[in-house]
Amino acid sequence: MARPKRKRLIQSPPTVEGFRPFGVPVGNLEPVVLLYEEYEALRLMDYENMKQEDAAKEMSVSRPTFTRVYRKARVSIAKALVEGKAIFIDGGNFHATDFWYRCEDCFRLNMGEKAVKYCFYCSSPALKRLDQNE
Ligand SMILES: [Zn+2]
Structure with a gap:
């Protein structure tokens, strides 16, 4: 049986529910979903400027798990920027x-x-x- 995924600790929620691009009619907007733990990984690494090892500890996860979450966050953000998609920050596997x-x-x-x-x-x-x- 698969081990249940450990919940990632998050210090504070995102300040907004998401972002949307300029120049795209609202009806045509396709969102990219950024999970709460992905937002937190980006915040710790790119906003707080932490090292991956410390950020992983902060979120109570292993370093490989952290790396995976962080990478997925960056891919989603890049996709939204390049393809002109909205970003919804929602859901995930976390606790506070x-x-x-x-x-x-x-x-x-x-x-x-x-x-x-x-x-x-x-x-x-x-x-x-x-x-x-x-
Ligand atoms: Zn109020």
Whole structure:
């Protein structure tokens, strides 16, 4: 039986749900999906400028797993840039140590150590949980 994939630890959720290119009618947009752990791998390597070994530790995965996730992230981003596709940051196999929500009214991220029922910014109850994935 295959060993279940270990969940990758992510420090914080992406600030936006995705990106879309200029000059392409919205109806023709085909998205590339970037998983949360792929976003995190890019963030650690190319934004935080970490070494792969340290980034792998940060995400609680082996170095080969990290390399695979990071490579897939770069391929997806390159594909979106070259082919003019939108990028959706969604899903994946990850866990977090705190609670993340996106407010469906003001679209801001709400993060904290405890579960919340209302948006910190606009008090809306329309919060979508982001730190869990099925
Ligand atoms: Zn809100």
